[in-house]
Amino acid sequence: MEKVLMVGTGDVGAHLLEFMAREDYPFEVIVADIDEEKARLLCNNAMIGAAHHGKDPHFRPVKIDLFDVEGTTELIRKEKPSAVINLTVMHTWHLIRQLPEDVYAKISSAALGAWLPCQLTLAMKLGQALKESGVKAHYINTSLSCLTNPVLGKIGLAPTIGIGNVDLIAPAVRTYIAQQTGVPRASVETYQVCHHQHWVYPR
Structure with a gap:
């Protein structure tokens, strides 16, 4: 059975998990997050929901720390996924709205440039691990890919595709x-x- 390594179970990751739970294609989804318990609960919810539609998805939660590039590399080598999906960011996009208005305005004046470090960091770490693993997998990056994918491409870590x-x-x-x-x-x-x-x- 083909494997998909899905990294990150935030808002976008949780939605994608629900969609994947209802797919007919027979693949196993390895659901990786720094919070393994959160990943496990989301897997359970998605599998229960899918059961109402007569689906039986294969999900397996695992812990991952993208700052541990060596550990991530070993995980990818061990699992040999056909696709790796990055759904991680350093913090959610709306966190900035909790800042004082003057600080928010100053940061926002940099437009998308202010977001590059928090969107790029984990995507880059995952890309490094995938490259070092030697596994030939499609790399799908969802982290502000219209901004991060060109940067990743410049450093030899270009994803297969992004989302906008x-x-x-x-x-x-x-x-x-x-x-x-x-x-x-x-x-x-x-x-x-x-x-x-x-x-x-x-x-």
Whole structure:
């Protein structure tokens, strides 16, 4: 059975786990997080939910510390996954909103540049471990990939692919247009550019 190593069980990771639990493709998902108990609970929830749909996913929670590149390398060598999915960041994107308003405004004035260190660090560590393992796996990076993937590419750790935020907005835009015009949502098609323009300073 093919294996997928999914690293990170935050907001995006938890959602992806639920989607993967309902896939028909027979693969084992190794769900890795620094908090193994959290990973175990999310695996259980996803498997229970999938059972309602007649699905029987194969999930296995494990502990991982991406700052331990050697340990991560050994895990990848041992498991030999076909794909490695990075869903990690140093802290969640909305944490900055807890800062005092003047500090928040100053940091946000740097736009996406202010986010590069917290988005890049763990993706880079995982990429290093994958490269050092010698395992030929697809590397999927979800951590602000429109910004981090070019940097990873410059240092020889280019992911196979990333994900962006534009398609997260598309369903809301299509729903709004359908509601305002009475046109069926399935008939509404959008073309969007300027990823993260909705998100960066000023907000």
